[in-house]
Amino acid sequence: MPTTVRLVVLISGAGTNLQALIEASADPAYGATIVAVGSDRPDVEGLVRAQLHGIETFVLPTADFEDRVDWDIALTETVSSFEPGLVVLAGFMKLTGPAFLGVFGGRTVNTHPSLLPSFPGLHGPRDALAYGVKVSGATLFVVDEGVDTGPIIAQVAVPVLDDDDEATLHERIKVSERAMLVDWVGRLARKILAGTAE
Template structure:
């Protein structure tokens, strides 16, 4: 069994807030939740601070949120590169420039590749609007409704080379109501997702973690 520890446990040696690079593709509500948590508690108490925000497209609200917060931003568009591998390398390079302890995929709608995972595997955190391993992929909310599930929710997990297959860090449950459509259900999931992501990132940053097989252990 392999044990991988990415961040040190809390203690006298842990004085500095961990560095977060957040990746976004849209409105950036999860990014805003993280920024609000840091602003409310302070980076030292929360355990982390956002040092940069990256995106796969221009003209999105997520980048505007970053700019209002005074954060540096970068954009890596797939179409600006000859191959997907070159894009992945450019994204990894741009992210590495900010020396993150953790990378947060906050609504980032691109699948990262081998180069990115070689540098940031085991410390890239993603959210998914379903209770994995059920309903992975781009339509988790729609698929749960179509299946007739009675509960669904959200999952915070580490990114690996699959689609929503990485080790699960935490999950939140949301009841499916008879009157729910995809939009209404997704909005309720997002509320739980934002709170869970803020809690999880803070705990990972403050307390450290280990990955033992498929199990994530936070002291």
């Protein structure tokens, strides 16, 4: 019987959410172990963070493939080789496709810096400010074939301050988003473990 759930984390940048997950998973009671970190971009800080903790990494730039279909198949095969129970998109700036979702649909989670279904897409904080909302936040959801459209797992509210600009609002959202991600990945992992223990 497994004592932790195997996680693959996909990133595209600095990996601050990844770092929080690495620190949380150091505690055996957390319920999850990061077995690999993948990126669509080489030379990003998140890969260095993983390597410093002895976590295996891989890089699959979309430009290396004939088309997105081939890239999606390669991503699916590479992630599958690590046999994850859960896949976490932590600042991963590519949409996964049908091949990936065919294997990992229902067990891939992502975060977004708005209270979905409001303000999906690349500019959640900017769009929220432009609309004039007084409360924004972050959402953890199950990835589906749409853009930020999957079933919502959890949300956290972040007040919009009168002097906020996109950068200040986004930075405060990130802090709450990170805490929510760490909390809920642990909860999901322990729930998976409880299911295997039955």
